[in-house]
Amino acid sequence: MASTTNDVLPSGGQIFATIPDLFFLPEFVFGGLVWILVATTHVSPENPLGWVMFVSVFCFIMTTLWLFVFLCGCNQSSIWPTLDVGYHFFAAVLYLSASVVLAYITYSYGLVVNITSGSDLNFQELLKTFRLDISAVVMSYVATLLYFLHAIFSAIRWRKA
Secondary structure (H helix, E strand, O other): OOOOOOOOOOOHHHHHHOOHHHHHHHHHHHHHHHHHHHHHOOOOOHHHHHHHHHHHHHHHHHHHHHHHHHHHOOOOOOOHHHHHHHHHHHHHHHHHHHHHHHHHHHHHHHHHHHHOOOOOHHHHHHHHHHHHHHHHHHHHHHHHHHHHHHHHHHHHHHHHO
């Protein structure tokens, strides 16, 4: 699982050969998709969707930094396995809270779309936004699952170390 040397965690290219660390790339993809999909829609109401944007941008940036720490090999002290589990669990909780908020807002938006049925331009724009929000909800829950799986497999690795 881990590297063949006595390293605490894999570093460099070895991170692409271990199970918990393989989740880095899908976390980027699905987290970035949440960010993009929410950013392309009309953000209304601002506060709940602002939380979704904060979570997706925060996790995207932190996961990028986390990946660079692993690639550079700066993760070789004994505290890093604990930090790895803690960060990915924290990110999973953040994404879960953002996913629930996004799902609720999308459901509420769907009620508005159902009331405003028709072929006018306003309806078409509402329907497009609703479909983008549905995609964002799916991507958000997938990102939540990926961070949660990363946390679980990191905890298993932490227990073995």
